Every structure is written in C-alpha cells, then in structure tokens.
Amino acid sequence: MRIYFTFEPRPDLREPLVEEFPQVDFVFENGLSNNELQEAxxxxxxxxxxxxxxxxxxxxxxxxxxASAGIEKMPAQAIIDRGIVVSNVRGIHKTPMAESMLAHILAIKRALPWVYEQQKKNEWSKKAKQTELRDSTALILGPGAIGSEVGRLLQAFGVATIGCNRSGNEAAYMNEMVSFDQLAEALPNADIVISVLPKTEETTHLLKADHFKAMKNDAIFMNFGRGNLVEETVLMHAIRTGEIGYAVLDVFEQEPLAADHPIWTLSNVIVSPHISSHSSRYVERSLAIFKPNLEKWLRGETDVENRLDLSRGY
Known part of the structure; x- marks a missing residue:
C-alpha cells in the first residue's frame, strides 16, 4: 500500500509512523504532485x-x-462520484481554539488591549474600563467538540452557557439548549455570542440584521467557525452603529482580509487571521487519529473515525 502525504511531518513524528507500519510505502512531499497521486x-x-x-x-x-476539520474547499462532487472514503481530524482543534476564545474574552473583560496601548505610550493610568466574566451568559452556536470545550472552560469561570444548534438537542457543558429557530429569542440574554459553526448551506448568512439588533449593545460577538455565517455588510453595520460592543473575528467571507479593509481600523474589533486552531501539537494530534484509522484500513475495514458525508458538507 502506498500512502501519499502532501505535507511533511517533523522527523520525530514521521519516523515513528514509518517504523510502526513497515508494510506501508510512505511518500512525504510539501505540495501536491499528480504523478504521485497516480500511484497512491x-x-x-x-x-x-x-x-x-x-x-x-x-x-x-x-x-x-x-488533516483539517474544514472540507468546504475540497472537490466534493468529484470525490463522491469516485466513491472515495473521506475522514478528517474533527475534535483536535478543541484545545487550542477554546484557549484562544477564552484568551480573547478575558483580554476584553480585563481591558488588556488598553493596558498594552498604555505601555506603548509610557503612560501610567488607572482609567481602564474593566468588567468581570463571572455571572455572565454565553450563547454558543455549534456546541460540538469545540463549542462544548469552550463551554466547559466558561462554566469554570462562573458563566452560564446556552447552546444553539439545528435541533436544540442536549449538548455537553450547556446549561440550556435552543434551536436555530429559537435563536432570536435567546440572543437578548447573552453577554457573549460565539459561533463555531461549519460552512454549510444552512449556516450561510444564518445571522441576519435582526439578530444583531436583538443582541445586547455591550455584547461580545465572536466568529471562530466560518466567514459565511454573516454577510459582511450586516456585520460592519452592527459594529459601527454600536448594536454590539465588541467583535472578535478569526474568519471572514473573503480570506485573506485585504490590507485596505476598513475593519482593520475599528477600535472595537480584534482581527485574528484564521489562526485560533494553530498549535505546535497540531500534526501530532492529527497522526493520533490517523494511526488507528490506518490499522482499521489495513484490516479491510472502512468504518474509519470521523468519516464524512461530503454531500452534507460535514
């Protein structure tokens, strides 16, 4: 069997993999080669x-x-037509992404961006507008592996969590659940609104102008899922008119974000260039999922973990 990696893991990760599966011919390249694809x-x-x-x-x-959770850029129909099994690393992003979200929330609550600016100006000032995270409410769109992990961390800080998904069915570390249809009714109760939803037809522009009008004027809105969640003009209007207090954005409709985009200049926005899932342990965690799946595959089993339905987009 020939397995073709279009990226090259670090030697300390690559070498044990090769040793563990001597019956496999591994090819590692930084980039995609059609010649290698023909043999894989x-x-x-x-x-x-x-x-x-x-x-x-x-x-x-x-x-x-x-070795990613997002599959929206893949040639889905061509893969479906060929009957190729596709699986991913769903779940490995929960630790770095949840830590990133919590870091941004605490930074805003404790006025860290202001503190850093004061330091740059050599100014000693105690006029920081600081609030507490405890006793606030967070609404989490998409309480799956990532959403539940950030819910767990927030609950440890004394935050009440409301999960929101298509069905409204129970999810881990959520004090309450609502469906997409009940979202508008739940938003006025949220101090923090976090989305970790994937990109699907149903989630495209799921949040509309009325949803932002329903949010608290000092709410923190965070999009760490996909940029299709809200139309850019709707989001910009909500930020500029004070319908929300702060926006933390890891994803955008168009990436990379243009250097002249006006959102860079807004004082109540944090731009995170789609890096919230980055971690020095990313490939390590990916291989931890790949190896047991490869053992199954070598035994002729196709029920690999995290098998995807490309027709549904996840």
Whole structure:
C-alpha cells in the first residue's frame, strides 16, 4: 500500500509512523504532485490543495484523510462520484481554539488591549474600563467538540452557557439548549455570542440584521467557525452603529482580509487571521487519529473515525 502525504511531518513524528507500519510505502512531499497521486492508494492532505483535476489522477485512491476539520474547499462532487472514503481530524482543534476564545474574552473583560496601548505610550493610568466574566451568559452556536470545550472552560469561570444548534438537542457543558429557530429569542440574554459553526448551506448568512439588533449593545460577538455565517455588510453595520460592543473575528467571507479593509481600523474589533486552531501539537494530534484509522484500513475495514458525508458538507 502506498500512502501519499502532501505535507511533511517533523522527523520525530514521521519516523515513528514509518517504523510502526513497515508494510506501508510512505511518500512525504510539501505540495501536491499528480504523478504521485497516480500511484497512491491513500491520500493524506490538508484538503485545500485538491481540485477536480487532481481527482482524475487519483485513480487508485480509496481513502482521503484530511488533516483539517474544514472540507468546504475540497472537490466534493468529484470525490463522491469516485466513491472515495473521506475522514478528517474533527475534535483536535478543541484545545487550542477554546484557549484562544477564552484568551480573547478575558483580554476584553480585563481591558488588556488598553493596558498594552498604555505601555506603548509610557503612560501610567488607572482609567481602564474593566468588567468581570463571572455571572455572565454565553450563547454558543455549534456546541460540538469545540463549542462544548469552550463551554466547559466558561462554566469554570462562573458563566452560564446556552447552546444553539439545528435541533436544540442536549449538548455537553450547556446549561440550556435552543434551536436555530429559537435563536432570536435567546440572543437578548447573552453577554457573549460565539459561533463555531461549519460552512454549510444552512449556516450561510444564518445571522441576519435582526439578530444583531436583538443582541445586547455591550455584547461580545465572536466568529471562530466560518466567514459565511454573516454577510459582511450586516456585520460592519452592527459594529459601527454600536448594536454590539465588541467583535472578535478569526474568519471572514473573503480570506485573506485585504490590507485596505476598513475593519482593520475599528477600535472595537480584534482581527485574528484564521489562526485560533494553530498549535505546535497540531500534526501530532492529527497522526493520533490517523494511526488507528490506518490499522482499521489495513484490516479491510472502512468504518474509519470521523468519516464524512461530503454531500452534507460535514
């Protein structure tokens, strides 16, 4: 069996993998080669480097392991037509992303951006507008692995959590659950609104102008899912008119964000360039999911963990 990685793990991660599976011919490259695709039985990729043309070369590939949670940039129909099994690393982002979200929330609550600016100006001032996180309420759109982890951390700080998903069914570390249909009614109760929703047809522009009008004027809005959640003009209006107090944005409709985009200049916005999931342990955690799946695959089992339905987008 030939397994083609379109990225090269660090030696301390790559070498144990090769030793553990001596029956496998591993190929590691930084980039995608159609020549290698023609020979591969399994493809390991971040997903963004694949297109329809590539799939035409991948005539032997039966399984694509995506070392990412997002699959919206993959050539879904071409993969579906070929009947290729696709799985991903859903769940590995929960630690770095939850820590990133909590860090931003605490920074805003404790006025850290203001403190840093005062230091740059060599100014000793005690006029920081600081508030407490305790006894606030957070509404989390998409309380899956990531949303539940940030819910767990927030509850430890004395925050009440409201989860919101399509069904309104129970989710871990949520004090209360609502469905998408009940979202507008729940928003006035939230001090913090966090989205970690994936990109699907249903989530595209799910948040509309009326949703932002329903939020508290001092609410912190955080989008760490996908930029399709809200139309850019709607979000900009909500920020500029004070319908919300603060926005922390890790994702955008168009990425990378243009250098001349006006959102860079807004004082009540934190721009995080889609890095909240980054961690020195990212590939390590990806391989921890890949290895047991590979053991299954070598035994002829196709019920790999985190198997995806590309027709649904997740």
């Amino acid at each position: 039985d399994v493809l390991v990729t971040y997903g963004e480097d694949l297109n329809d043309e590539n799939i035409q070369y991948a005539t032997k590939v039966k399984w694509i392991f995506v």
